[in-house]
Amino acid sequence: MFPFCRRHTYLTRRIGRVIKLMLQEWLIPATKGLGLRLQKGQVIRVTDVDGMQVADLAAFSDRDYTERLDPGVTMDVLGQMYVSPGDQLYSNKYQPLLRIVADTVGRHDFINSACRPEMYEVLYGKSQHASCYHNLNVALAPYHVPAPDQHYPFNLFMNTVIHPDGRITVEKPLSKAGDYTELQAETDLIIALSACPCSESKCNNYDCTPIKVEIR
Ligand SMILES: [Zn+2]
Incomplete structure (x- = not known):
C-alpha cells in the first residue's frame, strides 16, 4: 500500500485577479513512509491523524546530499532540546534547513535515532520488523539520496523524557487526533517521513496509525 496523494487546485479571486494555489496532500498508511521534494519557502504540515503517532522526519539538501538535518547540531545552536515556532532546524554543516512555523503539540524528540530491524531484535526479540x-x-531512493548507515531524524510527536537521575524513557505522545506541526523550507530539500511502525511500546501508544502530510 502506497501513500495516497491528492492534488487540489484552489482559485481565489482578489482585486480582479485570479490566483491559483496548489495544495498537495498525502496520507501515509500506518507503518509506511513517504518521500517528497520541498522547495525553499514552501510549508509542509505533518498531522497526527488519530493521535499519539510518531512521524520520523529526515531532510537532505537538494543540492548536496551530504548535507542533512542534524538533531545534535540543532540542539547545539538552539541551546535546548525542545523547539517552538520561530526556531530553525540545522544541518550537519550548521546551515538552517527548516523553520518551525506552527505547532499544536510542543513536544517532539531530537534524541532517538530511527528504529531499525536490529533494534526490534535486541529490545523485543522480533526479527525482520x-x-x-x-x-x-525507501522514501529517499527515488530521489537518489544514498541510504546512510543510520538516520538521526527529527521525531515529530515523540515524547522522550529525561529524568533527574539520568534515565531516559519514551512516554506516550502528547499529540491528539488532528494535532500538527508546520515547517517551512529554508532551502530546497528532499524530505522523507516515516509513520513509525513500533507497536511494542508507549512510543505510539502500542498502536500504529496513519500520518497526513500537506504542502501548503
Ligand atoms: Zn520508528
Whole structure:
C-alpha cells in the first residue's frame, strides 16, 4: 500500500485577479513512509491523524546530499532540546534547513535515532520488523539520496523524557487526533517521513496509525 496523494487546485479571486494555489496532500498508511521534494519557502504540515503517532522526519539538501538535518547540531545552536515556532532546524554543516512555523503539540524528540530491524531484535526479540530506517531509505531512493548507515531524524510527536537521575524513557505522545506541526523550507530539500511502525511500546501508544502530510 502506497501513500495516497491528492492534488487540489484552489482559485481565489482578489482585486480582479485570479490566483491559483496548489495544495498537495498525502496520507501515509500506518507503518509506511513517504518521500517528497520541498522547495525553499514552501510549508509542509505533518498531522497526527488519530493521535499519539510518531512521524520520523529526515531532510537532505537538494543540492548536496551530504548535507542533512542534524538533531545534535540543532540542539547545539538552539541551546535546548525542545523547539517552538520561530526556531530553525540545522544541518550537519550548521546551515538552517527548516523553520518551525506552527505547532499544536510542543513536544517532539531530537534524541532517538530511527528504529531499525536490529533494534526490534535486541529490545523485543522480533526479527525482520518494519522500521523507520527502512521506510526512510525507501522514501529517499527515488530521489537518489544514498541510504546512510543510520538516520538521526527529527521525531515529530515523540515524547522522550529525561529524568533527574539520568534515565531516559519514551512516554506516550502528547499529540491528539488532528494535532500538527508546520515547517517551512529554508532551502530546497528532499524530505522523507516515516509513520513509525513500533507497536511494542508507549512510543505510539502500542498502536500504529496513519500520518497526513500537506504542502501548503
Ligand atoms: Zn520508528
